[in-house]
Amino acid sequence: MEFGWTADQRQRYDRTVADTRAAFPAAPEYVFSREKWALLGKFGVLGASVPAKHGGGGLTALDTARVFEAAGRGCPDTGLVFGAAAHLFACTMPIVDFAGDSLRDRLLPGLAAGDLIAGNAMTEPEAGSDVGALRTTATPVDGGFVLDGVKSFVSNGPVADVLVTYAVTDPAAGHWGITAFALDAHSPGITFGEPFAKLGMEGCVAAEVTFTGCFVPADAVLGEPGQGSAIFQHSMGWERACLFALYLGVQDRLIERCLEHVRGRRQFGKRLAEFQSVSNRIVEMKLRAESARLLLYRACWALDQGEDATLFAALSKLAVSEGMVASATDAIQLFGSRGYLRERGIEAALRDAIGGTIFSGASDVQRQLVAMELGM
Secondary structure (H helix, E strand, C coil): CCCCCCHHHHHHHHHHHHHHHHHCCCCCCCCCCHHHHHHHHHCCCCCCCCCHHHCCCCCCHHHHHHHHHHHHHHCCCHHHHHHHHHHHHHHHHHHHHHCCHHHHHHHHHHHHHCCCCEEEECCECCECCCHHHCCCEEEEECCEEEEEEEEEEEECHHHCCEEEEEEECCHHHHHHHEEEEEEECCCCCEEECCCCCCCCCCCCCEEEEEEEEEEEEHHHEECCCCCHHHHHHHHHHHHHHHHCHHHHHHHHHHHHHHHHHHHHCEECCEEHHHCHHHHHHHHHHHHHHHHHHHHHHHHHHHHHCCCCCHHHHHHHHHHHHHHHHHHHHHHHHHHCHHHHCHHHCHHHHHHHHHHHHCCCCCHHHHHHHHHHHCCC
16 A cells, blocks of 8 residues: 655645645625636636646546645635536536537536636535436437526536536436536526525525526536436536545644644643543544545545545545534634634534535444445
8 A cells, every 4th residue: 555645746736735825815795706617717717627738737536635725724715625626527527528529629628727617507495415316308309408406505506607417308207317417507597595504614605596588508418318416426426435535635734723722722721732522622623534535545546546545535525524513613613712703713613514414424324334235
């Protein structure tokens, strides 16, 4: 087993941490802007795993995860990095792997550079974890399809130029009757609701999108009609294996801040770091981060080898997301009342962490996936 990184891998990680740390203020205003988005494109985050011939970095899943780990560490606006991950893994990679050549040529350079923003429109008001309960329909017509339905929790939705969405084309076929599309978000018949007011991830705007008689040309279909479920699960493989690397970066950043705090602050005539209850808490934060990191790297390695990554992706998603909540809570306890104040940004880590146990398949869905992989 080789645990070392090449010089190129180390340099890419260090450069991404340095670039994002310098570009984004330590106490950010969590307001989305295309200027911020363009910087992520410039730093190679948005197109990390996109083939070089289409303007991307051409990186493996493991190297892509490291890019997002570095961005999560350097950029305090975790919602912005999450929006970039949703853009790349849930939207751009399905286009890379399943779109026709003309659609790839038209969309991928802009998606990789940050000129275009992609939104993932899968979840519906009555179909969250149960993706087989979709009600949005795509009716075949001359030259394409007509979409009708409502999607909810569309990450990047209000600012998207491209939507990757899924709709029922054959109601009698169950999971095999769902088709995936990559379409212009500015098409007639598409309307967006107001951005959701969320607990966290404020840098990623999300909203409901409604399709009303929206014509989609045939070349917007990803793969073949009926392959939507398989394409979605493929994108979830990328998302569960790579997206949560950003939370590893956030945990590293929290540990850094906690160490700085407990080394410098004194109570009862001693540095906080000298109290065993304090040092034990930080050790647990480090243990969670490093254990989850190994699982996530294992999932990415399996993806790169063409192996089934379901088991390790589910395990790593559980370990990272639930560990993030626990470590963010610990950080607030270590900072005390200061950790409760928004101006310090510590409390933001907890608000941003909660969503990680819900999106990309809630924690109990991941447990069920693991149970199934174990033959239960």
